[in-house]
Amino acid sequence: xKKKEPIWTKVFISLFLTNFSIFIIFYGLVxxxxxxxxxxxxxxxxxxxxxxxxxxxxxxxxxPFTGKILDLAGKRKMLWISLFFYLICTSLYYFIEPxxxxxxxxxxxxxxxxxxxxxxxxxxxxxxxxxxxxAGLGYFAMSTNLAVVVGPFIALTVIQFFSYNVLFLLLxxxxxxxxxxxxxxxxxxxxxxxxxxxxxxxxxxxEKKALPVALIASFVAFSYASILSYLSIYSQEKGLLxxxxxxxxxxxxxxxxxxPFTGKxxxxxxxxxVIIPGLVSFIIGLxxxxxxxxxxxxxxxxAFVGLGYGAxxxxxxxxxxxxxxxxxxxxxxxTFFTLFDTGLAxxxxxxxxxxxxxxxxNLYLFSSIILVFTLIVFIIRQNKQSN
Numbered sequence: 001x002k003k004k005e006p007i008w009t010k011v012f013i014s015l016f017l018t019n020f021s022i023f024i025i026f027y028g029l030v031x032x033x034x035x036x037x038x039x040x041x042x043x044x045x046x047x048x049x050x051x052x053x054x055x056x057x058x059x060x061x062x063x064p065f066t067g068k069i070l071d072l073a074g075k076r077k078m079l080w081i082s083l084f085f086y087l088i089c090t091s092l093y094y095f096i097e098p099x100x101x102x103x104x105x106x107x108x109x110x111x112x113x114x115x116x117x118x119x120x121x122x123x124x125x126x127x128x129x130x131x132x133x134x135a136g137l138g139y140f141a142m143s144t145n146l147a148v149v150v151g152p153f154i155a156l157t158v159i160q161f162f163s164y165n166v167l168f169l170l171l172x173x174x175x176x177x178x179x180x181x182x183x184x185x186x187x188x189x190x191x192x193x194x195x196x197x198x199x200x201x202x203x204x205x206x207e208k209k210a211l212p213v214a215l216i217a218s219f220v221a222f223s224y225a226s227i228l229s230y231l232s233i234y235s236q237e238k239g240l241l242x243x244x245x246x247x248x249x250x251x252x253x254x255x256x257x258x259x260p261f262t263g264k265x266x267x268x269x270x271x272x273x274v275i276i277p278g279l280v281s282f283i284i285g286l287x288x289x290x291x292x293x294x295x296x297x298x299x300x301x302x303a304f305v306g307l308g309y310g311a312x313x314x315x316x317x318x319x320x321x322x323x324x325x326x327x328x329x330x331x332x333x334x335t336f337f338t339l340f341d342t343g344l345a346x347x348x349x350x351x352x353x354x355x356x357x358x359x360x361x362n363l364y365l366f367s368s369i370i371l372v373f374t375l376i377v378f379i380i381r382q383n384k385q386s387n
Contacts, residue, residue: 005129007136012127014184018079019120020143020150021178025090025171026113027151030228031244033102036164038233041099045233049352052229054103056345058110063338064205066118067331075119075126076185082115083179090175093168114337121333123185125321137321138263141314142256149252153245156232160242206338207331210320212381214336217316218343219374220279220309223286223367225347227305234289234360240298250302255310262311266318272382274315279375282308283368290364313340 034048070078089109096105121140128136158167235244266274285304292298320336347367355363 014181015124016143017181018178023144023147024151024174027147028155031152031232032155046352046356049229049348052348053345055106055110056341058107059114059341062111063114066115067334075123079119082112086112087175091172118334135263137318138259138314145255149248152248156245207335209323210332210335213319214339218339221340221343222347223370225344226351226367229348247302250299251306254303254306271315274311278308278311283371286364286368290361
């Protein structure tokens with residue numbers, strides 16, 4: 001029997017930890033800033049959603065160019081540069097309070113978030129053996145999955161027992177530690193500096209082979225915005241804010257337990273055996289959130305959402321990267337996250353309007369309907385490909 005090529009190399013582990021730190025800051029701020037805007041700055045629910053949308057708008061604007069940027073300057077170099085400025089932005093939350101200035105800071109941070117996550121994701125894909133791409137990217141996604149619970153847990157605990165300024169300082173420290181782990185990533189083998197190759201074409205902005213998958217994933221992101229942007233506000237309204245960190249703990253635990261299994265199924269049986277059950281699970285979780293009236297239902301929703309999200313997103317990312325060759329992994333990754341971030345941004349804004357006009361129950365029901373539509377589209381596409 002042929003020996004499996006290893007996934008957990010020193011480079012992969014370094015990228016895992018670096019990505020983990022990037023997303024701790026992302027999820028920590030996403031869960032805390034809506035409460036900060038409402039409780040400290042006396043802003044509306046819609047303004048709270050705007051903090052997420054503004055961050056993602058800049059990420060969306062920059063993301064299509066990141067594949068080319070990584071080719072020209074080098075993936076490791078751009079990872080370092082983006083980490084440095086991402087760190088500067090994180091530390092500035094301690095000093096900036098006016099809401100308008102906070103929006104500017106969120107916009108700036110989104111730029112470096114997009115470059116850092118594209119670089120780390122592309123480097124990780126390059127380090128994984130092609131035959132184990134589904135499982136490897138699934139394991140890499142666990143760095144984000146862990147941050148889903150660690151970021152909100154730290155943020156919500158610190159703001160309940162200490163203050164927002166303590167949180168901002170603590171997140172800065174986490175990112176410094178993550179940047180240190182990036183030092184173990186080897187230097188790029190070559191750099192591209194010729195003016196001819198510096199020209200921008202459509203193929204440098206998007207990987208067209210990855211677009212169909214990325215577009216479907218954007219609808220998942222739209223629905224996921226209901227969790228990222230509004231769960232803390234919703235749980236506070238329901239008197240369950242103290243259990244929000246437990247929701248994310250259940251969310252992440254289910255993802256971590258099921259990820260090795262779903263990655264193996266993806267590689268051996270195919271994506272539909274992972275994505276279809278994942279979408280159904282996600283839909284159930286959102287419906288449970290809409291009708292939750294007890295801690296048990298709240299945490300049960302976290303389990304279903306975690307199972308679904310943990311199966312869907314790494315699978316779609318793997319499909320996007322597998323749609324093209326190794327030399328285009330950076331472009332495929334950028335294309336995937338461009339559309340995924342677009343879904344999050346649009347979702348954060350539209351769902352904020354729904355929450356303001358119709359309430360949070362309808363917000364989560366609407367999000368579940370979007371996923372039903374996504375499920376139908378995916379099944380139709382799979383049937384066309386198999387025929």
